[in-house]
Amino acid sequence: MSALSDADMINAQLGIELRRLREEAGYTAVEACEPLKAQGPKLSKIENGRQGATPDEVRILCDFYDVSVEERDYLVGLAEQRPKRRRRRAGKRDAVPDWFRRFIALESDATEIKTYQIDMMPGLLQTEDYARAMIRAWEPEADERLIDKQVAVRLKRQDVLRRSGRPSLRYDVVLGEGALRRMLGDKKIMRLQLKHLAKMAKRPNITVRVLPFEVSDRISVASAFELFRLAQQNIATVYLEDLFGATYLTEPEEYTQYSAVYGRLRDAALEPEMSRILIDKMAEEYT
Known part of the structure; x- marks a missing residue:
């Protein structure tokens, strides 16, 4: 690569x-x-x-x-904006607002996405109510029309999981237990979100593994990240996001290192079937 x-x-x-x-x-x-x-x-x-x-x-x-x-x-x-020459460093940082448009474009054509999330549900697996609660928690003073637009964009992104006519997306998720326990909205929203998560995890192109709090001696990764592969474009990149925008790491050794870390997190997590059992159990606790 x-x-x-x-x-x-x-x-x-x-x-x-x-x-x-x-x-x-x-x-x-x-x-x-x-x-x-x-x-x-x-x-x-x-x-x-x-x-x-x-x-x-x-x-x-x-x-x-x-x-x-x-x-x-x-x-x-x-x-x-296309540079005339190849830069020595390939990490690309995008500034708001264009960074998210690039993210959506890459996500829409990806053939493989591996995502590690610590305390929130991945956007591709969120329910409408959970997405709305998350956006409102982040921007409590936002106009409802803006929130509606952001929710609609998030739900539209999920079409990639049902993509036809092009190679399908293989979606692999390692989810920290904190995402199951962090309350967004109310108990009903959380219960329905977890039931939706368990349902989506049964799809053949989606794998969800939960990383429990009780796992001992596992590596600690402070921030979420995603690994993208786009087969047609021959692209492999690491996606990192913070308050000011996003960074794409595209050097082969960077992707390899993050891929190795993801593998260790995945190995420490519960197997998919045990993860679904835990998700279902947590859903019943939000009653």
Whole structure:
């Protein structure tokens, strides 16, 4: 696995977003090649992140797909950010608000995600009420319309777990016991969230392991992290998030180290069946 540059990450995001816009507009790849005056392989490489798109090419495609001016300007601006040279360090830090848009793009096309969460449910496994309670706890003064929008985005992200037409997503979760015990909203919200978690954990493409408090001598990892693999784009990256944005670690040795840590956390956790039993037991305690 070779190191990725900032340009690689931008190419991947642009490709994912342009393919989404094409599909939403109802065009085939062949039809979308016409305004570019290009052959099919070029568009395929752009959409798979294997080749960069120039700002003019992005502008032409956005106009052809009849997207909003705001959407077009964002993607053109993204193409203009593409570095001309590969950087020595491949870790890419994104600033709010664009960091989350990149996250959604990568998540939507990932073929494998491994996530470690300490005291909250992963976004892909949250119920609507739990998501709303979490957002409201973080932003208690937020306008309800903003909360509604954020909840809708979070629920829409979960479509990736039922994706068809492209390689399915393999989703592996190690969840700290604190996530089961941390109260968000009220007991009813927690009970339904845990029942939903147990149900989702039975899906063939989802594995949930709970890391209990009582496990002795396990390694301590202070923050959550996610490991992404995108097969078509040949991307493997570590995703870290904090108050100010997100960081993508794409050096091979960084991914390898985080993957090893994830493996140790997974080995220390309960097996999937025992995890579901604990989740069901905890759900009944919220009565």
